[in-house]
Amino acid sequence: MKPQLDRLSARHWIFPLNRPKRTYQFSIVQAALLKNTLVALPTGLGKTFIAGVVMLNYWRWFPTGKIIFLCPTKPLVAQQIVACHNTCGIPGSDATEMHGEILKVKRAHLWEQKRVFYMTPQTLKNDLTAEIMDLRDIVLMVIVPDEAHKATGAHAYTTTVRDITEKNPACRILALTATPSSDKDKIQPIIDALRIGHIEIRNETSLDISPYIKRKEKREIVIRFPPHLASLRDSLANIMLSMLKLLRNGEIPGSLDPLHVRPFTIQSALGNMKNQPGSAAWTCRILNDLHSLATAMNRLEGFGAYKHQRTLPAYTKTPDYKKLLQDFTNEKKRGTLVHPKMQKLRELLLDYFGAPVAGSSSATQKAIVFVSLRSCVDEIVEYLTGEEPTIRPARFVGQGTDNKGGKGILISQQLIQQFQSSNVNVLISTSIGEEGLDIGEVDLIICYETPSSPIRGLQRAGRTGRQRDGQLILLMTENREEGNWTKAQEKYEQVQSAIQSAHYKLHQDPLQLLPPDMTCIERIVECEPYVREVTNRRKRRCEYRDDGYDLETRRPKTGRSSSDADRKVSRSAR
Numbered sequence: 001m002k003p004q005l006d007r008l009s010a011r012h013w014i015f016p017l018n019r020p021k022r023t024y025q026f027s028i029v030q031a032a033l034l035k036n037t038l039v040a041l042p043t044g045l046g047k048t049f050i051a052g053v054v055m056l057n058y059w060r061w062f063p064t065g066k067i068i069f070l071c072p073t074k075p076l077v078a079q080q081i082v083a084c085h086n087t088c089g090i091p092g093s094d095a096t097e098m099h100g101e102i103l104k105v106k107r108a109h110l111w112e113q114k115r116v117f118y119m120t121p122q123t124l125k126n127d128l129t130a131e132i133m134d135l136r137d138i139v140l141m142v143i144v145p146d147e148a149h150k151a152t153g154a155h156a157y158t159t160t161v162r163d164i165t166e167k168n169p170a171c172r173i174l175a176l177t178a179t180p181s182s183d184k185d186k187i188q189p190i191i192d193a194l195r196i197g198h199i200e201i202r203n204e205t206s207l208d209i210s211p212y213i214k215r216k217e218k219r220e221i222v223i224r225f226p227p228h229l230a231s232l233r234d235s236l237a238n239i240m241l242s243m244l245k246l247l248r249n250g251e252i253p254g255s256l257d258p259l260h261v262r263p264f265t266i267q268s269a270l271g272n273m274k275n276q277p278g279s280a281a282w283t284c285r286i287l288n289d290l291h292s293l294a295t296a297m298n299r300l301e302g303f304g305a306y307k308h309q310r311t312l313p314a315y316t317k318t319p320d321y322k323k324l325l326q327d328f329t330n331e332k333k334r335g336t337l338v339h340p341k342m343q344k345l346r347e348l349l350l351d352y353f354g355a356p357v358a359g360s361s362s363a364t365q366k367a368i369v370f371v372s373l374r375s376c377v378d379e380i381v382e383y384l385t386g387e388e389p390t391i392r393p394a395r396f397v398g399q400g401t402d403n404k405g406g407k408g409i410l411i412s413q414q415l416i417q418q419f420q421s422s423n424v425n426v427l428i429s430t431s432i433g434e435e436g437l438d439i440g441e442v443d444l445i446i447c448y449e450t451p452s453s454p455i456r457g458l459q460r461a462g463r464t465g466r467q468r469d470g471q472l473i474l475l476m477t478e479n480r481e482e483g484n485w486t487k488a489q490e491k492y493e494q495v496q497s498a499i500q501s502a503h504y505k506l507h508q509d510p511l512q513l514l515p516p517d518m519t520c521i522e523r524i525v526e527c528e529p530y531v532r533e534v535t536n537r538r539k540r541r542c543e544y545r546d547d548g549y550d551l552e553t554r555r556p557k558t559g560r561s562s563s564d565a566d567r568k569v570s571r572s573a574r
């Protein structure tokens, strides 16, 4: 049976005073209780608290209703459940995490027993398909993609949310993000997919949030490309140019300068070609080759030549190409393939840890370096390890397989604790560190390459200046990376002003269940934290999963093979 509204409870709504009252949080909650709401609020301003308060009220109003909290990754699920129940007033024992490691039978049982579910959209999709839950029971769905733009397209978010809102139109939707999209034209599809009836948007200049925004000092450091790398770049550009000249029918829009043509543009051109019947196979081949070379160019300029060798396609036997390979090999042998960014990074970190920041001591100063390539994460960790104990780096990457076929780490709570306790003082992180994980106070963020999108830039910047002022440093190679960053910033400003001024077509609530004259009660609520149940299987994985890196230090292991670790797992399994 559909969950029924408890009319007595619904005569008022509760705003917890467990945290100091902030007017923007109050007004966003008030609106979100009554309409499907898209909230765009800069990072570090308490979106979790807003979600928790809306959840608390739906939990009270619908005593048999289920509430779903969707996050993009499992580590975020694990953190959000703890953060929410520390302040929202819903007992932790009413909530559960749901993920693929919990057996389906057990998940079916949990769907019966619990009322608040924290999960990824994929798990929700699986459970809907397996029919182990009834979507008509859902009264509220909170979506924290930290990039609500993922709610469009063929993503689990879209299909799942659409299924639920179509079959259960009374389900309230609350989507929380730092910025809804990098592209103003993609916002209407998000509104439609989530059936949004109201938008709450704030940016750094909004009056009601400005008292809570910490100062972020931003520095852009443009790195000159050294002559020996520049000569490799020019040889690569010449090879690309000879291919670009073969494309005469405008296959690639915009600039045909090899130093500026981007892999993404070539990929789109390829997509268009494949959709056209009769496209010349050789044109596709050229585009494919150009794509590899443009990617190599990106890597050469952004990270150093070492990446280039791994990605060079094996198709060409031309003398120019062979000479380029030979030049790379020679440079590598001479040991000159270290990108100047690496040296700059070391210098910046040594300066930073050598000079304590006001309000913190060198023992508590911490930094995160963002890099998009895992292999580059490893190189940086190795390079910085020579500066111990001043710099104590560790790699921070998500699950998955690295390019040597090794497994990534689970986002280890142990590593986060080590960072919080300053045993490790620099995390070298891939995008996993961007996504709203609470990794403690960080004073310095260094972006090793310019963020590819404004959203990514915002997410990275949002990891500092949360409780106190912070610094953001962007390293960029002259020309290509510098230009990308300028474009990304212009785009962000356009999107922000478009969202503020645009009149989007919003959705009406099909059903108005709640009394319009609800009053607010502001009070301290009792909080019962969420206590995670650790299964044996999970415990073993956390303790013994071997990714070739030491669990304590997150540095490459020496003298112990992964088969030793495998034996340890199987011994423990026995």
Ligand SMILES: Nc1ncnc2c1ncn2[C@@H]1O[C@H](COP(=O)(O)OP(=O)(O)OP(=O)(O)O)[C@@H](O)[C@H]1O
Pocket: 019, 020, 021, 022, 025, 041, 042, 043, 044, 045, 046, 047, 048, 049, 146, 178, 435, 436, 437, 438, 462, 466
């Ligand atoms: N009303 C409040 N008063 C004081 N601190 C608050 C308040 N609301 C939230 N906070 C604190 O602000 C910090 C940031 O909160 P939270 O992580 O929810 O922000 P966020 O907007 O989700 O950021 P991100 O987008 O980076 O995840 C947390 O430490 C939280 O406890």
